[in-house]
Amino acid sequence: MKSVYTICYFSKASEDLSEEEIQEIFDHTNERNNERGVRGILLHSFGNFFQVLEGDEAYLTSLYDTKIKHDTRHHSVFEVINKESPKSLFEEYNSRFQTIENREQLDEIKAYLKVHSIQSTTSDKLSRLLRSFIILD
Numbered sequence: 001m002k003s004v005y006t007i008c009y010f011s012k013a014s015e016d017l018s019e020e021e022i023q024e025i026f027d028h029t030n031e032r033n034n035e036r037g038v039r040g041i042l043l044h045s046f047g048n049f050f051q052v053l054e055g056d057e058a059y060l061t062s063l064y065d066t067k068i069k070h071d072t073r074h075h076s077v078f079e080v081i082n083k084e085s086p087k088s089l090f091e092e093y094n095s096r097f098q099t100i101e102n103r104e105q106l107d108e109i110k111a112y113l114k115v116h117s118i119q120s121t122t123s124d125k126l127s128r129l130l131r132s133f134i135i136l137d
């Protein structure tokens with residue numbers, strides 16, 4: 001199977017970010033990532049973002065280094081994964097990028113990562129990170 005590039009980080013949303021602005025980030029991210037074949041998830045919870053991006057290395061590193069990291073709608077970006085992985089994690093879950101916007105979607109992704117955490121170190125790490133992120137709320 002073709003290897004994929006994975007980037008994962010936590011960040012803090014800007015203090016004055018409204019619900020509408022968060023929705024705008026979600027909508028734009030969903031649209032652009034699905035146009036460009038980027039997979040993964042984006043969550044917002046109590047002033048924090050958690051994102052996993054999976055796809056082509058050149059596209060992802062450029063998106064992350066030149067746009068996402070410098071976006072003033074969030075700060076204190078704390079990177080936890082930035083590397084090539086031998087196996088796609090999200091391919092089997094959902095071929096599309098997904099913003100997690102309700103409890104059902106959250107429960108689904110948690111259950112999926114739990115099952116797959118036995119098979120890959122990346123999904124094990126993501127599963128633990130996601131759990132720690134959810135505990136924040």
Ligand SMILES: Cc1cc2nc3c(=O)[nH]c(=O)nc-3n(C[C@H](O)[C@H](O)[C@H](O)COP(=O)(O)O)c2cc1C
Pocket residue numbers: 011025028029032033042049051053063067068069071073074
């Ligand atoms: C928390 C957060 C996550 C984002 N994730 C993505 C993303 O995955 N893909 C994307 O295209 N833009 C994302 N953005 C938006 C980019 O930072 C930037 O605004 C956008 O890429 C500019 O789009 P354009 O120049 O392609 O029109 C994100 C922004 C924030 C605040």
